[in-house]
Amino acid sequence: EITQPGLTLGFRVLRRGSARDEEKLAKDIVDAIAELGPTFIKVGQALSIRSDLLEPVYCRALSTLQDSVPPYDTNEAKQLILEELKLDSLD
Helix, strand or coil: CCCHHHHHHHHHHHCCCCHHHHHHHHHHHHHHHHHHCHHHHHHHHHHCCCCCCCCHHHHHHHHHHHHCCCCCCHHHHHHHHHHHHCCCCCC
């Protein structure tokens, strides 16, 4: 589901601004990706090396997802897998 902040951020990406605005926007995108969780972080990591698709300012910002990613609780991940696969345990 795409939320209003996601749409707003998307439109801001399409509208070019000053270098300072671009850096702020790039940081905002990284923050939004980090909040969305592991799947989006992985996509951000993959995009960070695609300088053929993104401007350097976005690649630099996304590359921070390579090193400084918020931790994801292992127990929460296991519980999610169990629920999705309708299993009682992973053993």
